[in-house]
Amino acid sequence: MSTTDMNTASIVDEEELRYARAEKREKIAKWVLPVVVIALAVFLWDRMVVWNDIPHYILPGPGLVLETLIQDWGMLSDALIVTLKITLAALAVAVIGGVGLAILFTQSRYFEMSFYPFAVILQVTPVVSIAPLIFIYVDSRIAGLLLCAWIVAFFPILSNTTLGLNSTDHNLRDLYKIYGATRWQRLRYLQLPTALPYFLGGLRIAGGLSLIGAVVAEYVAGTGGIGSGLAFRILEAGYRLNIPRMFAALLLIAATGVVIFTAASLLSHALLHKWHESAIKRES
């Protein structure tokens, strides 16, 4: 955005017009194309079911899934709220734990050396294999679920934030030193803002992972009754061969994942659009 090319702004040539048209087309396509493709997929799904006379206990049509969703809304929405609560709580704890640990890591090399391997071990051990143990040792079912989801979700936040905190410009670090900045000032004014884009990248991954963690943990926990989440509803519906309800619950889980991802992306854009490369549209 230079101030010198103001006087040439009135002259618009053919190439520029073509460029503007292409940009406009792309803007519309960005929304229309995904919608059309999804609509087409749903339509094909419906036709496949109808044309091949597939019974609904093998593959229900989209209409039936929607009907089930509305019919079972009372039960499914309760389950959705349970899953959502665990997912969001796990994500919140992952953010606090991940960022907190990352800050401790950058404050002390020895702390990082001591505990980073632990974090890696937790990350690489599949949660499905730890979950049964957790449910043996932890009495509270909610606490167990939360723990499982947290184990899956916190690592991307930890590793991204640590990377970000260590990525400060070395000249800026020198400058802070020359001006006599305290550790706390350096962390607050320099390291945390530098780490923000990295953290937000981690948050986007962790959002999806905490949902996966919550669902997997529910599968393993397996106990039903009041206060059970979407994953248990899927299991239960499977035992009863209520395939449409399985699909309805699946639809809700997928939708939840999309909403979490979108929310994280919007947050990222809101915080970064003024200054960070990733959020700035190139002008040429």
Add this chain to the structure above:
Amino acid sequence: MTLPSSIPPMGQRDKLLEMSNVDKVFGGNVVALKDMNLTVNQGDFISLLGPSGCGKSTALRLISGLMRPTSGHINWEGGQKTGDLGVVFQEPTLMPWATVEQNVWLPFRLRGKSIADVQDEIMWALKMVGLEKFQKSYPRELSGGMKMRVSIARSLVTEPRLILMDEPFAALDEITRHKLNNDLLELRDKLKCTVIFVTHSVFESVFLSDRIVVMAARPGRVSSEVTVDAPYPRTEEFRTSADYAELCRKASEALHGAMNEHGARASA
């Protein structure tokens, strides 16, 4: 702040800082700087000129306090306080998430002063570099030269006793560089500030400084000093004058002398 009405001629200036017998050795055997002696007087514009590896950046880091000398002393007249020093690096080194005024605020912010308290100082510094209209802009919205100006404003804002510049214009194009050279001299004329300027351009060092300290490499050391006795203010006319050409020749010769004595004292 009470500024002196003009910079006294060389030889009549008060001492500001003295480096005596400063050595810097890395890893026990790499001698980055050997026996450096330099007296910096108030109002001096000193260029450190030399090939890469001559220790000019090391000298700057020692003066800035980022490194301690292996042996020898660096003494400030009256002791050094925070805010006595302004620094400009080769890159603008701005915080991209902060606006221009927030970047200039930094030295004060680190001393616990709110931006409202030092608004006058910030605006004064931005006016000095001609960017008072860009206080709310983000660095990405500025050109390379403008970013450098913000960086200079930040180094000025505390009215430091000494400004260190480490090849600040090396990454800029020739035209912007000339412009910033002129503006820097104008600033110096207004503020009567003391500057140590690291460069590897003979032309830049002659145009800007009244003292050129020529350095030699392996080990890094002071080779000779060239006095540039052309009067200030220096303008574009000076750039094309015979005096300038002659001074550049003198500085070039000193630089070549430094390059040829390569290693001569290394074995001594």
